[in-house]
Amino acid sequence: MSVGDIALFTVGIETQFKAWHSIPLPDGTKEPEHEHFWAVEVEVCGNAPSKGGMVINFAQLKSRLLDVTATLNETILNESDYFKDKCPSAENVAVYIFDRLEPTLPDNVRLKSIRVSEQVGCWASYSKG
Numbered sequence: 001m002s003v004g005d006i007a008l009f010t011v012g013i014e015t016q017f018k019a020w021h022s023i024p025l026p027d028g029t030k031e032p033e034h035e036h037f038w039a040v041e042v043e044v045c046g047n048a049p050s051k052g053g054m055v056i057n058f059a060q061l062k063s064r065l066l067d068v069t070a071t072l073n074e075t076i077l078n079e080s081d082y083f084k085d086k087c088p089s090a091e092n093v094a095v096y097i098f099d100r101l102e103p104t105l106p107d108n109v110r111l112k113s114i115r116v117s118e119q120v121g122c123w124a125s126y127s128k129g
Contacts, residue, residue, distance in 0.1 A: 017073040090124035
């Protein structure tokens with residue numbers, strides 16, 4: 001490695017929660033309310049592991065993510081204050097989680113991305129530049 005190279009470590013965790021939603025359709029109607037077991041994947045990164053050899057402890061990161069997803073678990077997303085004026089799409093669920101998880105992270109850890117899947121093969125990913 002040369003002097004100008006910076007090592008970047010990426011670590012991730014995943015969890016899931018259960019929630020219902022109804023998405024507006026192009027013709028102005030809404031699809032029927034339905035349930036998903038939403039899968040959430042989080043990637044964080046840091047330049048170097050801490051003295052303990054980790055960018056962040058997996059259990060600490062998962063605990064912070066569970067605090068955020070607990071606000072969505074067993075809810076009808078359309079009825080939450082956040083989604084009253086927003087479509088409760090996978091894209092907007094990813095933004096919701098990102099914006100609430102990011103401020104909880106230590107200063108040396110950057111939230112890289114949130115990936116939300118409504119079902120296998122159907123996902124949205126969100127990150128900030």
